[in-house]
Amino acid sequence: xxxxxxxxxxxxxxxxxxxxxxxxxxxxxxxxxxxxxxxxxxxxxxxxxxxxxxxxxxxxxxxxxxxxxxxxxxxxxxxxxxxxxxxxxxxxxxxxxxxxxxxxxxxxxxxxxxxx
Amino acid sequence: xxxxxxxxxxxxxxxxxxxxxxxxxxxxxxxxxxxxxxxxxxxxxxxxxxxxxxxxxxxxxxxxxxxxxxxxxxxxxxxxxxxxxxxxxxxxxxxxxxxxxxxxxxxxxxxxx
Numbered sequence: 001x002x003x004x005x006x007x008x009x010x011x012x013x014x015x016x017x018x019x020x021x022x023x024x025x026x027x028x029x030x031x032x033x034x035x036x037x038x039x040x041x042x043x044x045x046x047x048x049x050x051x052x053x054x055x056x057x058x059x060x061x062x063x064x065x066x067x068x069x070x071x072x073x074x075x076x077x078x079x080x081x082x083x084x085x086x087x088x089x090x091x092x093x094x095x096x097x098x099x100x101x102x103x104x105x106x107x108x109x110x111x112x113x114x115x116x
Numbered sequence: 117x118x119x120x121x122x123x124x125x126x127x128x129x130x131x132x133x134x135x136x137x138x139x140x141x142x143x144x145x146x147x148x149x150x151x152x153x154x155x156x157x158x159x160x161x162x163x164x165x166x167x168x169x170x171x172x173x174x175x176x177x178x179x180x181x182x183x184x185x186x187x188x189x190x191x192x193x194x195x196x197x198x199x200x201x202x203x204x205x206x207x208x209x210x211x212x213x214x215x216x217x218x219x220x221x222x223x224x225x226x227x228x229x
Binding site (some may be wrong): 057 | 215
């Protein structure tokens with residue numbers, strides 16, 4: 001029944017490693033997002049894909065690379081992890097129902113990334 | 117980048133009290149949303165507002181879309197302990213950036229039983 005799921009829930013890794021976070025939604029939405037929430041709880045958009053096409057790409061280091069194999073999945077790969085990458089990463093999905101009408105963003109439970 | 121000014125940053129109240137928080141922006145938004153985040157969870161949508169002046173309720177929650185389209189407020193009446201959490205406002209503009217939400221920095225609400 002989970003609408004937006006993320007794996008893993010917790011990720012602890014060493015600086016310099018490469019890691020991936022996976023996201024899946026079963027809502028039939030056509031748009032998916034990655035957000036970063038820092039220690040001060042500020043939510044910042046990183047990327048968004050609409051029907052597998054990148055539509056939002058904020059100022060994010062190119063060590064972060066999103067991949068959308070299909071419109072139900074959006075994964076986030078991070079190369080050469082740094083201490084400052086420690087945060088909670090949220091996946092979300094939404095649907096433009098018709099012009100000007102939306103099914104608003106539905107968030108996953110988050111992945112807490114700790115870089116040591 | 118664009119940010120929303122959300123206040124207050126935190127609130128400590130007694131159970132049964134009413135709560136009010138607001139968001140302001142220097143630019144116009146065409147949609148205002150209010151989300152709540154419980155500890156260890158993702159934000160959950162509480163109320164969505166689509167028209168300037170719109171007043172919408174969801175149980176004990178009431179939110180309004182400011183007529184200038186640059187602000188919104190959220191009221192919680194008769195607070196209960198499970199209202200504890202972080203409340204976020206979010207705005208969306210129209211046009212090419214109509215998928216993107218801009219979030220406020222959140223209001224941390226603590227309710228003392």
